[in-house]
Amino acid sequence: MSINDQPLSSFNGISPMAHVDPKAQIGSNVTISPFCFIDADVIIDDDTWVGPNVSIFNGARIGKSCRIFPGAVIAGIPQDLKFNGEYSTAEIGDHTTIRECVTVNRGTQAAGKTKVGAHCLLMAYVHVAHDCLLGDHIILANGVNLAGHVEIEDHAILEGLVGVQQFLRIGKHSFIAGGSMVRKNVPPFLKAAREPLSYIGVNAIGLRRRGFDQEVIHHIQDVYRLLFVSGEKMSAAVDRVKAELPESEASTYILDFIRNSPKGVLKGVQTSDKKLNKTEKAEKAEKKPNRKDKDIDVQSRIHTS
Secondary structure (H helix, E strand, C coil): CCCCCCCCCCCCCECCCCEECCCCEECCCCEECCCCEECCCEEECCCCEECCCCEECCCEEECCCCEECCCCEEEECCCCCCCCCCCCEEEECCCCEECCCCEEECCCCCCCEEEECCCCEECCCCEECCCCEECCCCEECCCCEECCCCEECCCCEECCCCEECCCCEECCCCEECCCCEECCEECCCEEEECCCCEEEEECHHHHHHCCCCHHHHHHHHHHHHHHHHCCCCHHHHHHHHHHHCCCCHHHHHHHHHHHCCCCCECECCCCCCCCCCHHHHHHHHHHCCCHHHHHHHHHHHHHHC
16 A cells, blocks of 8 residues: 555544535545635545645635645635736646645636646645646645746656746756755756756656656757756857757757747856965965964963963
């Protein structure tokens, strides 16, 4: 029995201590635990478990076999001052897990909906703002915060406390290290970290786990070596990819992603050990005490005591 098949509590069915509006559409074999609030314009599909103290407001569309843990709030109105009460939804795909205190806001007139795909895992205290569109098999670790209008493609993983600026796009099979601040688009298949956010390699482990051939992974590495490691301007690096590497589905997808990133993409490889200029070296040497001076100082303190 997998963890997803294990019973989450001894209670099944709809608790009399939950508020479920009579107009809400509740599927079969759905558990709604005590102290939940389920609004009128809500659809919850079959086999979904809703833990205690969950609030699900108008516009929520919950798929099959989802698990929503205590304190979560689904379909709260957007935290957008332009929101004027227009009709919108918050959609959760099948087999998605929403952990404690996650908030998923409704959309605005811009997209009309906020969407979380199927088989996703949103860990505790994740915030998904209005008009975000998330694909399938996405993992957002504890404390990830998405501003409005963010798009995340399938199989992306964001580690804990990642913050994503509004109107950005994160490509499929990408991996963003914990605590990162995302201010530019993140192309597919890569790993990103550091401040400012930079390319640190291809997500080879993740790609192998998802069945990518080693030859395809090597090709993706060749593409990104030209784009982010060569040190050339992006436009020139794109031309080199087209001229020097065979065209493939992966390379076409990467180049199209970059072409459709008007605000730019993350930085290339950043060397952590920058060469110091002569002035910086001199200042560093002045601050560093001489070894002989340290020995004399220690001996004098011994004699004085």
